[in-house]
Amino acid sequence: MNEAAKPPILRIDGLTKHFGGLTAVDGVTLEFAPGRLHAVIGPNGAGKTTLFNLISGFLPSDEGRVFFAGQEITRLAPHKISRLGISRTLQVKSVFNQLSVADNLWITAQAKRGVWNPFRRTASYRESCEKVERVLEQLDLTALADRQAGTLSHGDIALLEIGMAIAAEPKLLLLDEPICGMSPAETARTVTKIRELAQTIDIVLIEHDMEVVFEIADDITVMAQGAILACGSPKEIAADERVREAYLGRPEDEDYVEEAVRA
């Protein structure tokens, strides 16, 4: 808050997580400025998803602190962090399979407004119902509103996940490999949606598709072996020798790191 015009939406200070002998996230210190689309990249096993898990409270950190919009959220329970305004998607797509698409969005929109009424009908909650309609339109899912979520195609489930993340009206959206496993058409559609969203919500995304990352990200953070290797604009990252060596230029290294982590 001292020099910067705006305080960072997310500030991470010395965050560390060990899994037995492996240090998955090793003293990561980072700041995400508001109003920009951030991408976190790095080889498999670099600690990207673990970093998301620590931020969202899904795993307890061993050391370090996390501040969201100036408020400390270190080691808070996931549902509390979610209610403060951080939404996330999961790498393995996960929705409420037996609920309809509309109900998936409805319960997400309603979750922080209170779900304890056992008698009032869900259809009578105007705010949440309108939110559902808006999100359905925004993501072109209206035609699928009554379908059971578990019966959707992979690409539509991914869209629904993003829809749920928006329905929660977050200030910060964490997307974990949003286009993983998508066809080129689905990828293009999803990338467009993410760009639109970035106009109003701060987004941090993990992605393996370099083409997509360099196309949409304002800032890129490169992680390797649990630590930050580099931070900067796509241009700076593309020009960074360390990044080239560790990751971009020598794809066989990716396999090497992967093997080292799995071992």
Next chain:
Amino acid sequence: MLIVSAVFLVAVPWLVPAVADRFWVNVMAEILIWSLLASSVNLLFGYVGLLSFGQALFFGFGMYGVAIGVEKLGLGFWPALGLGVAAPVAMAFVAGIFAVRLTWHYFAIITVVFSLIFYFLALTLKPLTGGDDGISFTLPPAFRFGGAEFGFASETFQYLFILATVALCLYAMRRLLASPLGKAFMAIRDNDVRASLIGLNVYWLRLAAFVMAGFLAGLSGALFAFFGRYASASYMFYHVSGEAVVWTIVGGAGTLLGPLVGTSLFILVREVVSTHWQHHALIVGAVAILIVIYAPRGMVGLWRDLLERWSGGEK
């Protein structure tokens, strides 16, 4: 279909004696009572994703609440019924505090452990529970109008009272399933990780469901105590819980009427076959296995699939 069934259920006390032995009215009453226990399994397993093998504990607390209320405390019908519901609800809250921290087989195991502990406790605490013999009691009347008394002494009143109670519970459950709380339960059933990520407090919601299920099982036990005029620890054994789970799964877990359908099937089979053949449990087992393999959504699910196929064929 539903309306026909409803009319039939209300007409049972007059219809059944006309065509068969009066004894079948009581069989129907028993089916309704046990279907509430199955509904309590269904609420937890079918809508929150928690498989409990310990609902008989709350059924037993309901029975003892009524029996102790009437016999030891000298309570009337309504206060005893109140005690028969309050005791299991309180127990469910206490047991739930520990149990809903766990899921899947760990949850199933802890529910069995809880019911075993109290089963053996009930056997030992003879002065309070009557031990092996249980407690028999004299039935208090439910209503008095002038000189006339109405109560479970009349089989017709008994049946209609039970029917009304079960119908009310199923209606309340139907409302619940269309409410925010119901949707939250189902969200947790489908994906508890995602549920916590969207801001639902999974622990408290599961505890609420556990207490509600304790209410249903307890009410079922309280009705059964009035129905049989006694309470016994044997109904707290996990065998009883297991039967309720089988009824629910065969009838259709996650459907409102599945538990009633499953309970009807098994109790009717038991009543019809057991007079001719000792090993009716074999039929029960065979049906359960076939349903689990070929109709994972139970008989109600099977019925819905058939309806869909028929209506699809007409187009």
